[in-house]
Amino acid sequence: MTTARDNKANPVATSIVLMMTAAILLPSAIQIAYAQSSSAGASTEVQTVYKSSYPKASTSSSSSVSVQSEYHIYKPGDTVKIQGQMSSEAKEQTDADSVMVRIMDAQGTVVANQQATVNGNGEYAASISLPPTAAEGEYNVSSKIEVEASVLGLLDAEVIAKLESPPAQFIVARSNAFEVQSDEGEEFQIEITSNSNVDNVEFKQAEKRVSFVVEGKTGTTGVTEITIPKAMLSGEMMVLIDGEVVTAESNDVIVKSHTDTEITFEINYSHSEHTVEVTGTNVTPEFPVSILVMAGALGSIIAFAAARNRGNWFNILKG
Numbered sequence: 001m002t003t004a005r006d007n008k009a010n011p012v013a014t015s016i017v018l019m020m021t022a023a024i025l026l027p028s029a030i031q032i033a034y035a036q037s038s039s040a041g042a043s044t045e046v047q048t049v050y051k052s053s054y055p056k057a058s059t060s061s062s063s064s065v066s067v068q069s070e071y072h073i074y075k076p077g078d079t080v081k082i083q084g085q086m087s088s089e090a091k092e093q094t095d096a097d098s099v100m101v102r103i104m105d106a107q108g109t110v111v112a113n114q115q116a117t118v119n120g121n122g123e124y125a126a127s128i129s130l131p132p133t134a135a136e137g138e139y140n141v142s143s144k145i146e147v148e149a150s151v152l153g154l155l156d157a158e159v160i161a162k163l164e165s166p167p168a169q170f171i172v173a174r175s176n177a178f179e180v181q182s183d184e185g186e187e188f189q190i191e192i193t194s195n196s197n198v199d200n201v202e203f204k205q206a207e208k209r210v211s212f213v214v215e216g217k218t219g220t221t222g223v224t225e226i227t228i229p230k231a232m233l234s235g236e237m238m239v240l241i242d243g244e245v246v247t248a249e250s251n252d253v254i255v256k257s258h259t260d261t262e263i264t265f266e267i268n269y270s271h272s273e274h275t276v277e278v279t280g281t282n283v284t285p286e287f288p289v290s291i292l293v294m295a296g297a298l299g300s301i302i303a304f305a306a307a308r309n310r311g312n313w314f315n316i317l318k319g
Helices: 002-042 088-094 155-159 289-318
Strands: 065-069 081-087 098-104 110-117 123-129 137-145 170-171 175-181 185-195 197-204 209-215 223-228 232-238 238-241 251-258 262-270 275-278
Touching: 002 232, 065 170, 081 088, 081 098, 081 137, 098 123, 110 123, 137 232, 170 209, 185 197, 185 209, 209 223, 223 275, 238 262, 262 275
Parallel strands: none
Antiparallel strands: 065 081, 081 123, 098 110, 098 137, 137 170, 175 185, 185 223, 197 209, 209 275, 223 262, 238 275, 251 262
């Protein structure tokens, strides 16, 4: 036989069941939702429109040989890869098969040189290591066709004037590490090397972008290398200067390095003051709104069950 007390106890049992169910489901639901969010946001795949190298330099009417460095900025001790080309006319006129490549500092002092062999297509390459003590600043690299003395005397002045390339310029600078944080307090390190003054380095997680300000003497060329951890920012990545997207066609941005853990951009611009931004479509996982909604809903169940439980126990005690 069912008593009145039994009827009053049933809601209590129901409330207890609701509370236990919610207590079990809430942590599991949060874990599942967060795992799904982390899985979606932790992708370190990177897509970018930028090339991995600059266009090759070619000979011109003013020179029979061209030269260029692989990149526009290096650190002391780095190896500078150099490539160039000798015109077919010069090769025929001089019967030369090599060039002398020289690297000079801002004072015109030769800091390194190397002989490079010219292949059948007129192309040559050299790899020259900078001294670990190399001073920061502008450097020039040039190449000169090596001609035997017996042949040099037979060449006219116009041909001789074209034996040396116009200089190509690159920058030597030291890198600096900038610490930034995600909204959840996770720390990341961004490495920047530049001949500009760099300031206001920020990671704007909600906007999925890294931003910083560069400044230099107006009329000079600025170049910045920035290395970004993929765990912080990845996906489809673009570079903006003063809010304008830098296109691949401009050759002002190249992807200098692309590893499993980080990506490095080399960015060129004319000096003044600029805001540079690197954007992506993935950032370090954020605590998703869906988790908060689910937690709130399940939390409400617990609160409701607890209130109902207290009310029913009160009624039972009164009865």
